[in-house]
Amino acid sequence: MLTTALALIDADGVEALSMRRLGKALGRDPMRLYRHASSKEALLDGVVDLVLSELTVPAVPEGDDWENALRRTAHAFRALALAHPHVVPLLVTRPLATPLAMRPLGTLRPLEALLDLLIGAGFDGRGALHAYRLYMGFLYGHVLNELQERVQDPDESDDLLRLGLYRLPVREFPRLRALAGELxxxxxxxxxxxxLDIVLAGLRPRGRSDVQACEGRARDATK
Known part of the structure; x- marks a missing residue:
């Protein structure tokens, strides 16, 4: 049921999903679907859970470091966002709908895995939570911006036309129109x-690698 719901959202957006349409796609009475999802809100939570189940936070292998693990996770999250662009607003906003402890477990597993990674890298509990919020806030903002800046007409050669910026009044939006090539x-x-270079550089002093590096420099200085 959730796989079919996700396919409908991928095709036509969240607004197009209804129990009636889902029932038709499954060949079932829509009323029977309420046995598995008590409401459309519960169904959307299930879809978010399903998508996030595809996100794996890698363990830090021997000889690697936490920064590379966070980079791989970020690229995996971006790939999910590009594969399911209509689901991205749900990934960002659905967690706000309920308190932390009442969210579906699938939405909490990436949080648990990232906290485990960060604490294992030498962050204390408070620092790990701070790092998680900063990191995920950046990822959410990035994927939302990237999806908003999609090219409207890839076959058009003129940048203003490709992006649809020709619709903007020249006098009100001179900067946006002038930056068509960059966009x-x-x-x-x-x-x-x-x-990520900026975010991870800001978090680096809290991690074990920098703590160890500082200790090493201190030992060298006393020799």
């Missing part, structure tokens, strides 16, 4: 890595 050349993957 058309947007590389979401590269910008994700550039943003």
């Amino acid at each position: 058309a050349a947007y590389d979401g993957e590269r910008e994700l890595d550039e943003g």
Whole structure:
């Protein structure tokens, strides 16, 4: 049922999903679906749970570090967002609908895995929570911006027309129109890595690798 609901959302958006349409797609009486999902809200929670179940936070292998693990997780999250663009608003907003402890367990597993990764890297509990919020806040913002900047007409050669910016009044939006070339050349993957450089550099002093490096420099200084 959730797989079919996800397919309907992928095809036509969240607004197009209804119990009636889902029942038709499954060949079942829509009223019987309420045995598995008490409401459309519960169904949407299930869809979010299903999508997030595809996100794996990698363990930090021997010789690797927590920063690379966070980079791989970020790229995996972006890939999920691009594969299910209509679900992204749900991934960002559905967690706000309920208190932390009342969310579906599937939505909490990435949080648990990231906290485990960060604490294992040397962050204390408070620092791990801070790092998680900063990291996920950046990821949410990035994927939302990337999806909003999609090219409207890929076959059009003129950047204003490709992006649909020709609709904007010239006098009110001179900057946006002038930046059509930059907007058309947007590389979401590269910008994700550039943003991660900034986020991870800010978190680095809290991690074990920098603590150990500082200790090593202190030992060298006493020799």
